[in-house]
Structure formats: structure tokens, C-alpha cells
Amino acid sequence: MADVAELQKRLKHLEEELKAEKQKNQHTVRTKIAEMSSEVVDSNPYSRLMALKRMGIVDNYERIRDYTVAVVGVGGVGSVTAEMLTRCGIGKLILFDYDKVELANMNRLFYQPHQSGMSKVEAAERTLKEINPDVEFETYNYNITTMDNFSHFMDRIQHGGLKDGVPVDLVLSCVDNFEARMAINAACNELGQNWIESGVSENAVSGHIQFVIPGETACFACAPPLVVATKTDERTLKREGVCAASLPTTMAVVAGFLVQNTLKYLLKFGDVTHYLGYNALQDFFPTMSMKPNEQCDDRHCQRQQAEYKKREAANPKPVVVEKKEEEVIHEDNPFEIELVSETSAEELSAAEGPRPKLTEGLRVAYTVPAPQNESDADNTVETEETSLDDLMNQMKAL
Amino acid sequence: MADVAELQKRLKHLEEELKAEKQKNQHTVRTKIAEMSSEVVDSNPYSRLMALKRMGIVDNYERIRDYTVAVVGVGGVGSVTAEMLTRCGIGKLILFDYDKVELANMNRLFYQPHQSGMSKVEAAERTLKEINPDVEFETYNYNITTMDNFSHFMDRIQHGGLKDGVPVDLVLSCVDNFEARMAINAACNELGQNWIESGVSENAVSGHIQFVIPGETACFACAPPLVVATKTDERTLKREGVCAASLPTTMAVVAGFLVQNTLKYLLKFGDVTHYLGYNALQDFFPTMSMKPNEQCDDRHCQRQQAEYKKREAANPKPVVVEKKEEEVIHEDNPFEIELVSETSAEELSAAEGPRPKLTEGLRVAYTVPAPQNESDADNTVETEETSLDDLMNQMKAL
Numbered sequence: 173m174a175d176v177a178e179l180q181k182r183l184k185h186l187e188e189e190l191k192a193e194k195q196k197n198q199h200t201v202r203t204k205i206a207e208m209s210s211e212v213v214d215s216n217p218y219s220r221l222m223a224l225k226r227m228g229i230v231d232n233y234e235r236i237r238d239y240t241v242a243v244v245g246v247g248g249v250g251s252v253t254a255e256m257l258t259r260c261g262i263g264k265l266i267l268f269d270y271d272k273v274e275l276a277n278m279n280r281l282f283y284q285p286h287q288s289g290m291s292k293v294e295a296a297e298r299t300l301k302e303i304n305p306d307v308e309f310e311t312y313n314y315n316i317t318t319m320d321n322f323s324h325f326m327d328r329i330q331h332g333g334l335k336d337g338v339p340v341d342l343v344l345s346c347v348d349n350f351e352a353r354m355a356i357n358a359a360c361n362e363l364g365q366n367w368i369e370s371g372v373s374e375n376a377v378s379g380h381i382q383f384v385i386p387g388e389t390a391c392f393a394c395a396p397p398l399v400v401a402t403k404t405d406e407r408t409l410k411r412e413g414v415c416a417a418s419l420p421t422t423m424a425v426v427a428g429f430l431v432q433n434t435l436k437y438l439l440k441f442g443d444v445t446h447y448l449g450y451n452a453l454q455d456f457f458p459t460m461s462m463k464p465n466e467q468c469d470d471r472h473c474q475r476q477q478a479e480y481k482k483r484e485a486a487n488p489k490p491v492v493v494e495k496k497e498e499e500v501i502h503e504d505n506p507f508e509i510e511l512v513s514e515t516s517a518e519e520l521s522a523a524e525g526p527r528p529k530l531t532e533g534l535r536v537a538y539t540v541p542a543p544q545n546e547s548d549a550d551n552t553v554e555t556e557e558t559s560l561d562d563l564m565n566q567m568k569a570l
Numbered sequence: 571m572a573d574v575a576e577l578q579k580r581l582k583h584l585e586e587e588l589k590a591e592k593q594k595n596q597h598t599v600r601t602k603i604a605e606m607s608s609e610v611v612d613s614n615p616y617s618r619l620m621a622l623k624r625m626g627i628v629d630n631y632e633r634i635r636d637y638t639v640a641v642v643g644v645g646g647v648g649s650v651t652a653e654m655l656t657r658c659g660i661g662k663l664i665l666f667d668y669d670k671v672e673l674a675n676m677n678r679l680f681y682q683p684h685q686s687g688m689s690k691v692e693a694a695e696r697t698l699k700e701i702n703p704d705v706e707f708e709t710y711n712y713n714i715t716t717m718d719n720f721s722h723f724m725d726r727i728q729h730g731g732l733k734d735g736v737p738v739d740l741v742l743s744c745v746d747n748f749e750a751r752m753a754i755n756a757a758c759n760e761l762g763q764n765w766i767e768s769g770v771s772e773n774a775v776s777g778h779i780q781f782v783i784p785g786e787t788a789c790f791a792c793a794p795p796l797v798v799a800t801k802t803d804e805r806t807l808k809r810e811g812v813c814a815a816s817l818p819t820t821m822a823v824v825a826g827f828l829v830q831n832t833l834k835y836l837l838k839f840g841d842v843t844h845y846l847g848y849n850a851l852q853d854f855f856p857t858m859s860m861k862p863n864e865q866c867d868d869r870h871c872q873r874q875q876a877e878y879k880k881r882e883a884a885n886p887k888p889v890v891v892e893k894k895e896e897e898v899i900h901e902d903n904p905f906e907i908e909l910v911s912e913t914s915a916e917e918l919s920a921a922e923g924p925r926p927k928l929t930e931g932l933r934v935a936y937t938v939p940a941p942q943n944e945s946d947a948d949n950t951v952e953t954e955e956t957s958l959d960d961l962m963n964q965m966k967a968l
Contacts, residue, residue, distance in 0.1 A: 175574055176573055176574055176577060179574060179577040179578065179581060180577065182581060183577060183580060183581055183584065186581065186584040186585065186588060187584065189588055190584060190587055190588045190591060193588060193591035193592055194591055202673060202676075202683040212674075212813040213674070214672035214673065214674045215672070215673045215674070216673065216674055217673045217674065217676040217677060217683075218677065219674050219813055220674060220677045220678075220774075220813060220814070220815055220816040221677050221815070221816075221817070223774075223813050223814060223815035223816075224773070224774060224815045224817075226815070227772065227773035227774070227814075227815045228773070229773050229774065229775055229815065229851075252679070252822070255679060255818070256679070256818045256819055256822065259676060259677050259678065259679065259818045260677065260817070260818065261677075274612035274613070275600060275612060275613045275614065275615045276610075276611070276612045276613070276614055276615065276617050276618060278600075278615040278657060278701065278702070279615060279616065279618045279619050279657050279658065279659075280618075280657065281650070281653060281654070281657065281679070284700060284701055285600040285615075285700065285701065286700070302682060302683065302684070303676065303682055303683065304676065374625065375622070375625035375626070375627050376618075376621075376622060376625070376627065377627055377840070415610040415617055415618065415621050416618070416621060416625075417618055417619070417621035417622045417624070417625045417627065418618040418619075418621075419619070419622075419658070419830070419833070420653070420654040420657045420658065420829070421654055421826045421827075421829045421830040421833065422826070422830065424650070424654065424822045424823070424825065424826040425822070425823050425826035425827065425830070427822065428819045428820070428822040428823035428826065429819075429823065429853070431818075431819045432817070432819040432820065432823070432850050433853075435817070435819065436850075436851070441851070442775070442850065442851030442852065443851065443852055443853070445853040448853050452830050452834075452840065453627075453834070453839070453840030453841065454840065454841055455827070455831075455841070455843040455846050455855070455857065457853070457855045459853065
């Protein structure tokens, strides 16, 4: 009998201890909120956002709940991007990444040391759901550039929206390599899906965002200045001993620009910037607009261009000369490039590898991967390196 | 006997469950790292920062461990600022704030719902220590503007550095009100302490940073455009029913600019920008430089100006015309103001209250509090409202 009493006592003690530990883990997550309210009380997580209406900035802030955004890559820029959208109360987020959290990521915002080893999408979803349980999540722990995954990726862009299989409202590219950018570009050209590309330089002190409207603005394959470069294999980024620098500052600024322009686009306020650069050494912010390249190698880009022209011809706009287009400075300039100087002269000189000859005022922003091995080609999306060389030659011939 | 076996079985089960819960809570915090290494392995949290040396951006990144930064205000801008510096491996952070975490703060980065009710400095320290145990912290949960706290605040600025009571290396102002800004300004003028002021507008779509070198650049009391305004009591920010808007995007961009310029200043790379604005609606980034006002009401500012002039006279610089100073555009311009347009015309028209007449090209960026009650005056630092009116009149008379 004494045994049983003793055991029961221990049992009770353990039960209490377990309850306490569970409570510790149960981070009093806030309950879901059925409707966004403007009420100014400390307990309302949306009061400071709904105040944008009272301040005359946004007409219908609560509409943000109707939108779905796909974030491709949840690393230094993508994780902060997803967190901002989550805190803003976006309707739904679809996250794609195939990486794991490592201590080497701790120099950028968002992930914490105790998440090391978890997949980035899982770690991100857990944190974001705790921050805002009102947001719907869909996550995919895979590489979008393999054949099967690319088809599935296209399907989620086309049918992942909040209402009965409609497309997502915007795709945000936060990937760190050329191949993945070309995959997103190919998918969005085929689907006519608007997207915003983002990037940070290998030396961590410059970055940019670029808004792509298929057929209407230059796509990622259209414009040499954004893709050409020093012939360095950019996959070196992942190799042991060759490691790109990164800073939480530059990445948060680029994520801030990305989500700010996403909010302006979705909620229809302010001006959505087509290209915005950030040069951290001089605090210089180049902007430009680029029309699509009529000879773009992506046939879907060409198709979108033709369809856009047809639509424009059918619905001629009142003659309002756009400010952006007035600013073109080169007379003979088929791409309508105004300015690309994301990297400074000193940064360039520090870069390795041969530099391509570019028209005055243009600078390289990306490295192009070396030709792929035959064995790799089977399970990856075509990256069309040759077309870049063609475009380079066209540029040189200008 | 059956009873005992049953109880033992339950005991074993509970023990296992408890072990699992404890593991979940035990956030495998990373161990301290004695020396920053450039080794490129997944387990090195500093590899991507030390890579700034290999990339030719920073000469001695590891020196960041020698520096101490004080962050005043750990709200929307300050918390992200502190997180960035922590992830960058700063030597020591001193945090000041008297606020508590609320669900109403969840529309900005950093704090999480389960921290609601905790003091901001305590919640921040806990999270930041888990992110990087190598950083030293000192936190103060008080309002720096009361008499006693202000003396203590001054003492920590003067003696809070890493080595034996030396001053901190930089003060970052991330506060949300005029009174606290004037207190930081007064302290830094008296101590000759360099600091960077930051701010975000009430409508959430613009912000700025301003680097103050006492005696050499305009202080916060010197320059009307940065402090004057509509006579709206800015303490309305805290009143029920009158709530300023805020966005995680704008605040992260401002924090990014603030810490990027902090890194450039401490580690001596790139150019430290004296004033950088961010207009989110148009993605416009005004910059300017301002010399101190010879009639500044802060006597310590005047003293610093005199000492700076003496130093300059004793050590004449080689004739290198600074680029920034070349850009001055007004002929008759004693403040050497180049451009202030942080807020756009439409934002201004949306603002309440009477608008002061300003020189062409200038815009108001702050509201001025109404005169304080006699009862408040005892325990707060003098806010010198009258001097602003004087400066306004001087401006109008130009």
C-alpha cells in the first residue's frame, strides 16, 4: 500500500511538472481575430495598420486579407519579407525553399539558433503562425528548379490564391541564385503573373528590387544589365571556402522596399517603383524603367508582349506622358535603360573575373553561371545561357 | 500488484512526456565564441560577416567587438536596430525604454505575442541573448526625461563603454517623441557625444536618420525644419482613440539605414550620410548636410561649436572641398540646408493643424508639443519650446 501511495504521490508531482512545462511551451498564442478593427486599444494588433485609413494613406486596409503572396526563397530577404507580410495581416502566404537553418544564417534577421537544422519553411511557418494566427500558410520544402517541382510550383502560382483555385496576387523572388530567378521568370512569363525580383550583391553592400509585368516591363531574360557578368560560376556561393558576405541591414532594407512596394501594389496607394537600387556605401538609390526586349529568348515573354500591344491598341489610353518614360537619356536606346549603377566603381574593381564591355553608365549586377554539365541538365529548368551571350553581343553592337 | 504495475507504466509514460517537453523548452542556445573566425562552415555565425574583409569592404570586421552602442527606445525602430547590431556581433549594447510590449506592437518586427506585458527592455534582452550570447547587455527600464533618470542616463553614456568606464562609441535615438529627442540632444551636446537621430512620420510612410556631431553638424535644437511644426500636441500619440499609423516596412528600412551608417562609422568604410530621408510613396531619398546654428539655444551646442572652430583653426585641413558641401543650392543659406522633403505635398495636406510658413523647399517633419503643465515640469527635462519659435522666426526672416 505504501508503494502505491508513494507512486501516486510521484505521479501527481510529475503531472504538475508536465503541466508547467507545457505552459512554458504554450507561448500564450493570441486567438484568431474574425475582422480587422480600427479600435485603439493595446490588445488590438491591427490598430496601427488600420490607422493608415484615418491618415489618408490607404482607402481599404482591411482588403489585405483577400490577397495571397508567394515568397520564393525564405533566406535573409525572404524570411523578413514573409514576417512583414504576416505582421501586416496578409490573407495567405505560400513559401518555397529547400534549405535548412544553420548557425551561419544568424547574421541576418528572423531565424534563431535553436532552429538550426530545421527546414527554413517549417521554422518560418511556426514562428509566423505564432506572430499572427490569422494568416493562412502553405509551405513547400523543395527546389523549384527541378522538373517535377517546377510543374508543381507553376500550379501553386496558378491556383494557390485564397478563393477556389484562383492565381496568387503576386510572386516575390527572394532567391540567391541565377537558376532559380530564371525559373521564376519562366513560370511568370508563361502564366502572365506579375512578380517582383529582389537581390543583394555578394559583397553585401548593395541590393535592388525590380517589378516585372510580363509583356509590359522587361522580364529577367530581357535585359542584359541585370543578368550578365563576369563569367564567375555563381554556384560558388554554396562552395566550401568561397562564401559571400551578407549583412542584416542591407537585407532588411531590400525586404522593406520589396514589401512596401507589394503593399502599394495590392492596396493601390503611392507609386509602385519599377526598379529601385540601394548602394549602401554612398546611400545612393538608382531607379529606372525598362521596356521588354522584342528579341527576348523567352517565347512566353514575346507572346505576352504581343498580347500587351493588342490590349493597348484596343484600349488607347488618354495621352498622359508617363514621367518615368520622359527621363530616358540615351537617344539610341532600344531597352529604354535610364540608369544602372547598383554597384560602385570600387566594388566592381574588387570583383573577380573578366568584366564585359558595357554601354556607358551600365554596370554588371549578377554573375552568370558556367555552362551546366550534361548530367545536371536533365532535372533542371533550362537556364538559356546562350541567349544571354546573344543579348550581350547585341548590347555591345549598340 | 496490478495497481502498482499500472501506476509504474503511467509514471514511465509521464517521465518521457516531461523529458520531451523539457527538450522543447531547452532552446539549444549556442555557446559563446571566444574569437570571431572567417572559417566557412555552417556552424560559424560570423562567417558571412567576416567575408566582408575578403570582399574588400571592411578592413577589420572583428573590431566590432570593441564597440559599445546605446539604443534609446526599443520600439518599432529600436528593437530591430538592437537585433541587427546583436547579429552583427557588436561588443556591448545599452538599451533604454520604459514601455511594455503590447499586442498593438505586433504590426512591427521583433516582439512576439507571448511577450505581451513584459517590459520592452527585458523582452529584448532575453531574445537578443539567445540570438547572440557573445554580446554584453545593460538595460534600463525607465523614462530618460525625468530628472533623476536623466542624470543616470548621462552617466551611462559617459561611462558605459566596454573598457573601464570609457564613454559609449555611439548613441542611437529611436524614440517616438519630441521630449525624449531633446533630452538625448541635451545629453550629447553636454558630453560631446556623437549620435544618430531617427524617426518615422505619424502616417507611417516616411522616415529619416540624422547624424549629429556636436559642434560640427546641426544639433536637434539647431535646425527648425527638423523640429518645428503644426502645434499639434504630439503626446496625442499615446492618447486613447488618437493613434499614429505604423508599418513594419518603413521601420525596418529606417533601422537598416541607421545600423548601416553605424557600421560605416564604427568600422570606417563607405561614407556616413549626415541626413537621409525615406519617402515610401514615391521611393524618394532626400539627403542634406546642415551646419550648426550659431544662435542655437542649447549653450552646450554653442560651446561645442566654439571648441570645434578652435580645433579646426589649430589643425587646418588640406584643401579638399567636400562633395556634400558643393551641393548647397541656396545662395543665402546660413544653415547650409540642401533639401528637406521627407513628407510629400499630399501627406502635408492630410496633416492636421496650422502649417508654418517655411522657406521654399522646406517641409515640416515633426510636431511640437503644447506647453507643458506646471505639474509636469518638475520631473521632466526642459523642452525649450520657445527657442523653436525663435528659430522659426529667424527662418521666416531669411
